[in-house]
Amino acid sequence: MDKKDFIQTEILEFLPDAVIVHCLGKIVFANRVAAQLAGADSAQALIGRSIEDFIPAKNSDEIKRKIKTLLKQKQQYSKWELTRVDGKTILCEVASTVIKYRGRTSILTIIRDVSERYRIEEELIRQRSYFQQLFENSPDAIIMVDNSDRIMAANPSFLEFFGYSEDEVKGRPINSLIVPRHMEEEADGISNTALNGKVVKKETVRMRKDGSLVEVSIIGYPIFINGVQVGIYGIYSDISKRKQAERDLHESEERYRKLIEYLPEAILVHVEGKVVLANEAAAKLLGAPGAEDLLGMEFLDIMHPDYLEITRIRLKMVLENGKDIPMREQKIIRYDGSFLEVEMSATWFNYKGKDAVLSIIRDITERKKAEETINRLAYYDILTGLPNRVLFKDRFMLELAHAQRNNQMLAVLFLDLDRFKSVNDSLGHRIGDDLLREVASRLKNTLRKVDTISRLGGDEFIILLPEVSKEEDVKVVTKKILSALQKPFLVSGNLLYLTTSIGVSTYPKDGEDMDTLIKNADAAMYKAKDMGGNCCYVFADSINTEVRERIFMLNELKDALAKGQFILEYQPRFNLKTGRINGVEALLRWRHPQMGLMPPAKFIPLAEETGMIIPIGEWVLETACALNKSWQDAGLPPVRIAVNVSARQLQSVDFPQTVNRVLCNTGLKPEYLELEITENAVRGNVEMCLDTLDRLKEIGVSISMDDFGTGYSCLSHLRRKDISILKINQSLFRDLNGGQSDRVIIGSIISMAHQLGIEVTAEGVEEKEHLDALERMECDHVQGYVFSKPLPRESIEELLKKHGGTSNVFS
Template structure:
């Protein structure tokens, strides 16, 4: 699918055969099946023993005996072959013991087969006695082998050579059994008497095999719950069936009757279970686990490939996959004379959600937005998440740019609907920028940069809207980039200058201070006003060192005028919100006062209301630090932000500065008069001074003075001037005693 390929996936650890643990319970013969088989085998034994149709005739011929024995021999040799050659990592030595032991069992069973009554002579004459002797040697070899495997600790052999020791021991044991039987047959007690049946020695010997097999079965059963590397159920079953086999071999009266047939069949079944246990441990389980290191690795590789091109949180395509989709879409568009829209969406104020409700809610919201976008767009379009709270969409097969507008409007409409996250209804909006291919470019990075430029224009123009990229935006972006780069060196190259605008006592005309206003004297652009470069400086964080320089320079200049004999002037300096929050204002102010020698009460710091309402405790602590230095504090642009009596009292400010937007329409709009009067009266009631900025006409000045405003600044008195020009202006004013315009108007 174009939008979302799969649910959220994560890489899982790959288990290697060396560390994988055998899950015995899942690969052994099921317990119910084992019990059913045991019941059947025991029932067969009981039926042969007790039921009326018990047969004593010759049902077990030489040919049948040969077939069953060769089946048992093949099974025994398979046990050895599998245990010896299929060496899985960490194979326990118990399996090798079983393999080598049953190599000997198979070889001895071969001697038993050749010695059965009716077979051609094998070195010595064949007969019941000889066959039984080989039988007992094989049975004891098998029983001791199983008991050794049962009681030995489950661990691999320490090195390669013990395997060969076991193999040589098995072959030497077999050779010894053959030598005893063929070279010294007379050492055996009688085991079978024709016409009479089994001797006591034979029966007692079979009971010995049964006891060993039963002990092995008990140990295997006790180990069933342990985390073993082979099937204890299968080996336990083999030992129990061996007991039944040997029980049959204590009851026959003729080597051809049904008991000896049943005993041999039980033996073949027991060998099968032993083979099954060895095969599962040495072949099936390792290959199953290997098939699973392969499947898991393939899945891990697929997941890694998926994650390389998808966002983990939303499962949307990521930036790289979006790049590929864009290239495909542009290629298709060129063939069909169509256009492609790259749409960059950024959630408005998403940080507030993370900060107030937590990142978990923020993640859920991002997932919900991803779902909204994928449901709203066509299946042929692409929705991706490059990161953060941004989403990138590629709209294919558009006739022109106008075709993208309805789609984007629909997105804004859908996002405006409340979204419920963990029982809370959240309202969100988004700012969207659109770049069109091929008109705005064909390369991914260029289109993304231009969509980003358009998106920031949408944010700057109120958010919750969209803007198409145009060349004007590109020119502005280039200008902003150039300005940002230039700002980085402006301080070093001393390109900043301060202009000073006088502040006047409206009642007396006395000049009591000046506001320091920064200008950028660029070698190519000329004098750059603050409205152009201050926003760039704030965006880049350069406003902090620039603001520090302004404080230092203003203090130095004010002290210079004081040293020249001018009356003490209060110099006012604006503090940006970023400078106040991130900078070290107290330290900078203290150092500037110390270096310049300016009295602290001649420095006034102007802060906007927005600075004061965030993180009140921290703001109060820092303002107290500034007040402790002796400087004055003023609230700039008062009335345009979050005016509050509580913080005015709490923060011990000295002055309110009435914003020029109220002063400008003072003569034409009575409502503005009411606002200004309220601010002036509030300041007076709190013991604060009030100063109006933007005083540009005589009427403005007269109205402000009539309303009780104490101070003013603006073009009616003087424009901002460089330090030298301000000094000349101040000299001329002092020569007249007071500011002429004020006294004349009075």
């Protein structure tokens, strides 16, 4: 390459356009821009390639002809379609000239990609066409005016709407053409605003060629070309029908307003919850100074709290579904804060084009008073205000059905006042009536709200006690009644003493219908009279109450285990030195469907006596061990779980085998099971019990002596190696802060136990002072409400997570 070719090549390399040199159809030079245009990796990759490689086949012949012409003319400008390396076709402007390159006749071609420019130009043409079609075919009247307010173009809709031809409007000032004289100033203001580059929207009146006026909506848009405003687009829409509809609606609303204003019933119209229309009747009903004072008020603010939510729901139904709500009774709040009983309806209403609710409110105070009077006469005793026999029967039937469904008791009490006739005879019926009213008042104050007291007539009263658990509860009530009526009555200055005789019958024992129960209660009342009065007699009380309860409990206990009514609660035991949980006691509870949650003291003695404690105790043992193993499997800190063992279990020769089997079945290691026995448990057969303890100790479980110091003295048994833990009962340290002797006793027990290698647990600790004292005495463990009451499974697991590891409960 000579110096001249080198200089040319360097210049061509830095041109911003693509440059190639080709000789006899082969590329001999390409700059970097050419490589980018062709999609090649480098300019060198193009050297030696044929020009035809980049020419679409359809254009090949045409390009060959252009090259032949170029060789004659020496220079040529044209558009070529070229194909890139990736196959994409691009449109290019091409300038070619014939040159000498390296001594050979060659063609230098400069190529510029104009694909995007042509695309934009085509898009502009398409948009102009689209706009022209939109302009020509729009149903709205559209014009273009210049900065002198003269019409440059008007679409067919404009010409048709205003009645002009194109020649009549073109070049004419728009305002002189369609603006009435009296509105010229307004029209000039619209034009000036739009000519200042602002969008204008206006509803007004314009004039057609025939002089008729038409209501229109005008939108004026400024037209900019290259940032310079050259005119305005004006869009006119016919709004005559809408305006007429609005006038008609306004007239209709005005008629409605006048109608509402003069109606005698209270009417409120509210939109989006706010009152927009009210009449004077509504103001009077609500105690407002005038109807205008109600405007803007939140409609729901007048609703009584008991009716607020249901009113909100009803209004939503009206607005969303158009469903009318007929008159409903409810309460509202007046201006002075007082409550008023009303009837209220709600109807959908169109208020000035908006969804509204029209509410009619009617005062029913007088009607309710009349209904109340009628109801009182029909269902209540006029003298005392107590329910009469009709209402008593209604309530009885309801409570009887409830008792039957839920397998509950109910009781009927028949009362007759002792020596009331003498009051009437000596002081007159007026004093007697006053006395009956006082008796009724005392009875109401003595009984529950769910109980029903009725006056049958004269000095006889009958009482219904629903939801009674047992007859003992009824006797408690009768004692309260007797006590209340024994106190002297002061009636019209007379100090009167009165007593009553009460007969009791219960469902279902003494009858299953009202008449039978009242008859039996009446018979029992006469029995009470025979006994001298001022007492209570229970119908058919020959069966001992305790025996009946025992039979009931026994029957229920038989099925309790099979029905899954037993549950366990868990109380944690804390190490006084570390403050961590090191044990949990499993405590049995009976969740009875009628009697609720019962503690062990209520049923364990019966279970012990009947032998049912054996399967119950085995269930407790297996449940507690399985749970403890699950805690360990879940990664909770290992603790010892304590299970109470009854005397009956301890005296069973198979009990150690049962414990061993449970440990094997659950996978719990023996060192994590503690069996709690009481001092009294070893009294029956001492030798057998001690042998059982030896066998249990061989298994590897821990034995604790529960309630130490409260039962039979077992001090001699402490010397045995079976006992590893001594549990001090709360009764021994309840007065720990009260005297030196209590502290000496507790301290001696702890010291003695430690000398024998036995740990000491204080259970039932409820006060911080006791805790501090026990810590000073070097008690090993504590258990009680000072830290935690017995807990369900979920709660004790959370506590184990918190205090079973390194967490100190004292910190």
